[in-house]
Amino acid sequence: MNTAFYIAAAVAILSTLMVITRYNIMHALLYLIVSFMAIAVIFFIYGAPYMAVLELIIYAGAIMVLIIFFVMMLNLGAETAVQEKSWMTPRIWFGPALLSVILLSELWYLFYTEPATPFEVKTIDPKAVGTSLFTTYLITAELAAMLLMAGIVGAYHLGRQKKKIQHRFLEQSEE
């Protein structure tokens, strides 16, 4: 199981690295789907099969397809990849990369100064998750439902095309 974990972790890290270094956004999106699939494998290894399936369906399926269709709708073209390439100079990425690596090594140090406590991985079936969701976390589930409702209303409001105002004075006042 450790081998499976390390292979999946390597795939996740490599594909995420590819996401953050691609210039073409479509390639980055496809690599991100690979990364989500690797993380789904890790969920499966750590005894969360329900979350692995949800990761595939909602993250790799729904959200990524939404973004892919959005990118296709914008129809950005090849010149954005060239533009993206011109932005990615070492002067831009060196400072943030250094700071991120410092933070990550601190985290690494903190994790490995504590002694490891091995434990048995126990598979938690969807029934236990559902029971916990609708008893202990009922109010939070309702809050999540309200958040999704707000998301729908907000996306509808923001995504709507504005009507053109057919008034000559108002037309003039706009630049």
Add this chain to the structure above:
Amino acid sequence: MKETSLQAGLILAGILFCLGLLSLLIRRNFIFMLLSVEIMLNAAGLAFVLAGARWGQPDGQVMFLFILAMAAAEVSVGLALILQLYHQLKSTDSDAATRLKDEP
């Protein structure tokens, strides 16, 4: 299942979070910035699920469900905002949105 320890998994979550953070800091394209936020949210969810597995309780997975719902809402609103900005600026460059800047 065999015995395992949590550290490697948490380090993986940390690495993924740092990669997302780095991408958010170095990119100027709105869509890439949204993608980096997705990577970071996913890494946080991974940490939640691992912590839930450590204690054998479903709570971590429930939290991941909420993160999933939040990510879905965030992506829909974020994409609508990017669409509006794209209609106004005709580009996905975040440096083009400078109307709040003082006139020199």
